[in-house]
Amino acid sequence: MEESQRKEPSAASEPGAEEDMNKLSETHPDVKHQKNKKKKEDKEIEELTRKVEEKEKEVKQQHDRLLRVAADLENFKKRGAREKEDWIKFANEDLMKSILPFIDNLTRAVNHAEKAADTGVMIEGVRLILQQLLQTLSKFGLSPFESVGKPFDPAMHEAMLVVETDQYEPNLVVEEFQKGYFLYDRLLRPATVSVSKSQQKEIQVS
DSSP, rough: OOOOOOOOOGGGGTTTTTHHHHHHHHSHHHHHHHHHHHOOOOOOHHHHHHHHHHHHHHHHHHHHHHHHHHHHHHHHHHHHHHHHHHHHHHHHHHHHHHHHHHHHHHHHHHHHHHHOOOOHHHHHHHHHHHHHHHHHHHTEEEEEETTSBBOOOOTTTEEEEOOOOSSSOBBBBEEEEEEEETTTTEEEEEEEEEEEOOOOOOEEEO
């Protein structure tokens, strides 16, 4: 009776059965597909991780390079500002050096005039100094222009008086009170003049 009630041992409890089941599951198409898929996904993740790390490294390098460029640009701007300031301060250095001899000559002329009885010599000396000064300044682009007898030009002349005269046609410069100058091809200062007109008397021009 007892022998009849004994159960036969199941196949799963037999030695090696579990190992056989694992081998069977590994060879099953679905299981094999899932494992291959997981391996592929793991490989893709690994590849993406590697690319992300490379990009992060590249971004850091670009950021460092940008910081260096920004620092170089700031230093360049500061250096440029200093050079510009120095250029503005000393741009006329050569001009000033050229004028100093004439200041010395005029000073000597004034000192001589205080002791000399003949002022004609002083006047001639000052005239010579003025001529030399204009010749020197012409090297820096300064040039006077003649106005007397020329047509009145508002772009170059500033009319102080309008006068009646028989010596000039209307609207011509009769007299020059202050000479006009060009700096190269740019008007530096207009000439102040009187202008001829058919009137009976001088008229003050405001």
